[in-house]
């Protein structure tokens with residue numbers, strides 16, 4: 001049995017006070033957005049409750065699917081390093097970055113510089129996609145994070161990652177293959193400006209090579225969608241809410257995370273999912289249990 005905890009989008013609160021010069025770019029819009037609303041919804045108490053609950057769970061490994069921070073301010077990266085360390089050692093925590101982790105041009109190397117240990121494959125290399133085998137699972141980590149123009153929060157994988165993930169999915173057929181990615185593999189029209197631009201190509205790779213599970217964040221919602229694998233087999237894609245959301249608001253869910261208990265072997269997998277969410281009284285409890293396999 002291998003147990004994986006998946007949390008996403010902690011958007012570490014509170015936001016450190018930015019210097020004016022640091023806001024003379026797309027950050028200004030993000031800062032206004034934070035001040036006008038988001039800072040009410042991403043609260044340290046909610047995140048602390050979720051982290052406490054994750055630590056008290058029987059998880060063997062933790063996956064974090066991006067948006068550790070908010071505006072990619074220089075002061076945010078070391079704080080996120082401390083957050084990762086609070087979750088566990090780098091060998092036990094796998095991170096993929098989100099669009100807020102590379103919010104503007106010029107910070108593309110910052111996630112690797114600060115959090116590289118959490119984004120390194122078993123081969124010791126820092127490159128995406130990377131592969132970590134843990135228990136009977138293969139964790140396949142993709143990066144969709146790249147700076148975008150104001151009002152956009154799109155992500156992109158690119159041909160190099162898509163080609164390599166196809167190879168990795170081939171090589172790990174013996175394992176329970178879990179794809180970790182920030183952006184969802186399909187977005188609604190309302191989230192067109194926040195979509196993964198080459199999602200169709202990713203779905204094509206999954207349809208050809210297969211995977212057992214895909215875990216994502218970005219939408220700040222508890223979600224479950226079905227993708228098509230080889231021979232019409234279903235691949236489930238599970239979205240986690242923001243781990244710091246104080247409450248349900250504007251279509252986003254209250255803080256929570258998911259646990260996946262994986263057992264069996266290729267051709268005969270068992271996987272049970274438990275969703276845990278923080279309620280209005282501040283306690284974290286089971287909100288859904290589902291047998292996925």
Ligand SMILES: [Fe+2]
Pocket residue numbers: 009011067098100218219220
């Ligand atoms: Fe986010």
